[in-house]
Amino acid sequence: MTQINKNKDAITWETFSEGLWVNNPVFVMLLGMCPVLAVTNSAINALAMGLATMFVLLASTILVSLLSDFIPKQVRIATYIIIIATFVTIIDYVIQAISLDLYNALGAFIQLIVANCMILGRAEAFSSKNKPLKSIVNALGMGIGFTFALLCLGVVREVLGAGAIFGIDLFGENFQPWVVMILPPGGFLVLGGWLLLFDWIKQRQAKDEEQEGRANVA
Amino acid sequence: MSSAQQSMQQPDSPTTRMILVLTGIAMLSGFLVVLVAQLTAPVIAENQRIAIEKAVVKVIPGATTHKEFYLEDGKLVTEKQNQDSDSIYAGYNAEGKLLGVAAKAAAQGYAGMIYLLYGYEPSCECIRGIKVLKMAETPGLGDKIITDNNFQANFDALDAKVDIANRSLANEIVTVKAGTRQHDWEIDAISGATISSVAVGKALNESAQRLMPQVLTQLHVLEQSEVIHDAN
Amino acid sequence: MSPDSLTFIFINTILANNFVLAMFLGLCPFLGVSGKLNTAIPMGLATMFVMLVSSLSAYGVNLVLVALDIEFLRLISYIAIIASSVQLVEMTLKKYSPTLFRSLGIYLPLITTNCAILGVALFQTFKEYDFGQSLVYASGAGIGFTLAIALMAGLREKLELSTMPSVTQGAALSLMLGGILSLSFMGFAGLGG
Numbered sequence: 150m151t152q153i154n155k156n157k158d159a160i161t162w163e164t165f166s167e168g169l170w171v172n173n174p175v176f177v178m179l180l181g182m183c184p185v186l187a188v189t190n191s192a193i194n195a196l197a198m199g200l201a202t203m204f205v206l207l208a209s210t211i212l213v214s215l216l217s218d219f220i221p222k223q224v225r226i227a228t229y230i231i232i233i234a235t236f237v238t239i240i241d242y243v244i245q246a247i248s249l250d251l252y253n254a255l256g257a258f259i260q261l262i263v264a265n266c267m268i269l270g271r272a273e274a275f276s277s278k279n280k281p282l283k284s285i286v287n288a289l290g291m292g293i294g295f296t297f298a299l300l301c302l303g304v305v306r307e308v309l310g311a312g313a314i315f316g317i318d319l320f321g322e323n324f325q326p327w328v329v330m331i332l333p334p335g336g337f338l339v340l341g342g343w344l345l346l347f348d349w350i351k352q353r354q355a356k357d358e359e360q361e362g363r364a365n366v367a
Numbered sequence: 368m369s370s371a372q373q374s375m376q377q378p379d380s381p382t383t384r385m386i387l388v389l390t391g392i393a394m395l396s397g398f399l400v401v402l403v404a405q406l407t408a409p410v411i412a413e414n415q416r417i418a419i420e421k422a423v424v425k426v427i428p429g430a431t432t433h434k435e436f437y438l439e440d441g442k443l444v445t446e447k448q449n450q451d452s453d454s455i456y457a458g459y460n461a462e463g464k465l466l467g468v469a470a471k472a473a474a475q476g477y478a479g480m481i482y483l484l485y486g487y488e489p490s491c492e493c494i495r496g497i498k499v500l501k502m503a504e505t506p507g508l509g510d511k512i513i514t515d516n517n518f519q520a521n522f523d524a525l526d527a528k529v530d531i532a533n534r535s536l537a538n539e540i541v542t543v544k545a546g547t548r549q550h551d552w553e554i555d556a557i558s559g560a561t562i563s564s565v566a567v568g569k570a571l572n573e574s575a576q577r578l579m580p581q582v583l584t585q586l587h588v589l590e591q592s593e594v595i596h597d598a599n
Numbered sequence: 600m601s602p603d604s605l606t607f608i609f610i611n612t613i614l615a616n617n618f619v620l621a622m623f624l625g626l627c628p629f630l631g632v633s634g635k636l637n638t639a640i641p642m643g644l645a646t647m648f649v650m651l652v653s654s655l656s657a658y659g660v661n662l663v664l665v666a667l668d669i670e671f672l673r674l675i676s677y678i679a680i681i682a683s684s685v686q687l688v689e690m691t692l693k694k695y696s697p698t699l700f701r702s703l704g705i706y707l708p709l710i711t712t713n714c715a716i717l718g719v720a721l722f723q724t725f726k727e728y729d730f731g732q733s734l735v736y737a738s739g740a741g742i743g744f745t746l747a748i749a750l751m752a753g754l755r756e757k758l759e760l761s762t763m764p765s766v767t768q769g770a771a772l773s774l775m776l777g778g779i780l781s782l783s784f785m786g787f788a789g790l791g792g
Contacts, residue, residue, distance in 0.1 A: 179627075179630060179770055180627075182623065182626035182627060182630070183623050183624055183625075183626055183627075183714045183718075185623075186623040186626070187622065187623040187624075190506045190507075191506075216392075219388060220388055221384055221385045221388060223385060224385045224388065227682065228388065228389065228392050230678055230682065231389075231392050231396050231675065231678075231679075232392065232396065234396070234674050234675045234678045235395075235396035235399055235400055235675065237674060238400050238403070238404075238671060238674050238675065239400065239403045241674070242403050242404055242407040242411070242671070243403070243407060245407065245411045245414070246407040246410040246411050246414065248414075249411075249414045249415065249418050253501050253502075253503075256503050256725070257718070257721045257722055257725050260674050260717075260721050261624075261714050261717060261718060261721065263674060263717060264713070264714030264716075264718075265714070266627055310507065311507075326507075328507040328508075329782070331506050331507045332505065332506070332508070332785065333620060333621045333622075333623065333781045333785070334778045334779075334781040334785060335778075336623065336778075336781075337774050337775070337777040337778030337781055338774075338775065338778035340774050341771045341772075341773075341774030341775040341777075341778055342771075344769065344770055344771035344774060345766060345767065345771045348766045348767075348769055348771060352765065352766060396675065397672070400671050400672065400675070401671070404671040475603050475726070477616075478616065479722075479726045480725075480726060480727055503725070508788070
């Protein structure tokens with residue numbers, strides 16, 4: 150039993166990397182879609198949203214994993230939601246203090262981080278069942294995975310839709326921006342495109358492995 | 368795992384404990400939120416002040432400094448008495464000469480309220496520039512009210528003369544279909560961002576009609592104030 | 600038509616500013632529960648009902664918050680309102696209409712984590728709508744949500760039977776469909792202008 154306990158609590162590379170690729174919250178689990186599509190019309194907004202979400206995820210993970218022993222399970226969801234809402238309010242004020250322009254660009258979507266099912270999902274499925282340190286490592290991975298996914302979308306949409314990246318003009322005067330990409334349909338199409346790409350890569354890998362397997366048997 | 372198992376093996380918690388935990392969490396979160404709100408309040412206020420400062424300097428060409436006045440019961444005063452009184456920003460050049468005044472305007476746009484600051488020059492009785500303070504218009508379409516140079520050119524000298532009775536503007540500021548501007552008090556709309564353009568016109572008209580007749584009669588307050596300020 | 604008018608708000612929230620297709624709110628049920636038409640529509644209607652209830656309560660609570668000058672508690676109180684109105688709807692249905700409760704029952708917990716509900720409450724505050732406008736906004740948002748999810752379900756039912764390349768059979772396809780729907784809804788953008 151002690152042996153199993155040890156293994157269960159051990160922090161491995163997988164604890165961290167799970168969120169980066171294998172179970173990427175956006176590309177694989179399709180969680181927290183509303184900020185993913187709504188605020189990724191430029192790279193800087195995407196980055197800010199990713200970092201804000203990561204902060205809320207980390208802070209609520211710490212609190213949830215520390216308090217999980219004291220929280221009666223009938224009221225656990227209510228408690229998690231209160232904790233998350235608290236940190237979202239905090240980050241809302243912090244962003245206002247850092248830059249009003251950024252705050253105006255993100256609008257109500259900062260407050261909508263509360264309804265990001267990824268954060269509640271992580272609290273329920275991981276933080277409440279694991280030791281604080283392990284939960285933090287996992288949340289960090291998830292947060293980076295989420296930010297990375299947002300950036301993937303933000304960069305593509307800004308380059309195509311505004312001909313710029315992080316506000317720096319790329320193509321000069323003659324570029325006719327593909328405005329639809331920074332409009333709502335662009336969000337759906339670009340995310341759909343990324344998913345297609347990843348599915349295709351995965352299928353290729355599976356096929357290669359299958360062939361290798363066959364070759365080995367032969 | 369051991370801790371999770373323990374909590375699973377516990378018998379259902381009594382109601383008192385649930386209430387206790389919920390209250391505790393609620394108090395903790397209330398404390399944290401109030402703490403952060405208090406800490407960031409001065410920084411946010413400072414940011415807002417800087418944003419206004421930048422906007423004032425932008426909408427009054429040539430202005431380097433500004434001073435805030437409040438319009439209360441038709442009088443311009445420097446101390447705010449009433450929560451809802453309108454702010455009037457007077458812009459001065461380096462020699463302390465009054466160049467123009469700026470005021471806020473707001474109207475419902477396509478995706479929420481549009482908040483503007485506009486500069487008004489008393490010598491020509493015209494609007495010399497606008498700056499959008501806050502809006503949520505669609506990127507790529509409605510936000511052209513900020514980025515479109517042709518639209519911004521409407522406000523190089525937008526006529527806003529006060530009528531003879533000094534009660535309202537002589538000509539209502541209106542937004543017209545793109546490319547059909549005929550009078551100095553008309554705003555050329557952006558095609559593809561009609562609602563946002565109309566909202567800008569509506570906001571300017573409403574605010575200028577209400578404020579400017581009152582401000583124009585009291586220009587001496589704005590000019591004098593700076594003289595006194597200089598003497599100090 | 601003025602953007603303040605009730606007709607404009609109503610039509611605009613259903614079509615041009617559709618909550619799902621233009622504002623990206625409520626995407627989880629949009630992608631998750633849109634497989635079959637006969638589950639999508641009840642889900643939409645249940646969401647609409649909760650939207651109305653929580654929008655009205657949020658309007659009231661916001662008045663109190665503003666009056667007491669404690670707006671920093673807005674988010675926390677809105678979340679509490681939504682959770683309790685879902686709970687309230689659940690209890691009322693159970694008591695007075697057990698049949699409806701059985702058919703909607705499974706969707707109700709899902710609604711709590713639907714960001715469209717919180718979205719209605721937050722955006723009506725951001726847009727500074729009065730009582731009537733909030734009411735119309737919430738009903739428009741609910742109808743728009745139901746419309747979008749029903750359209751999506753109809754499309755996906757058709758696609759079940761067609762042959763597609765294997766790569767496109769996952770969520771990517773739903774998103775592409777969403778993109779095309781969203782593109783066509785943008786055609787309504789000029790309405791009322």
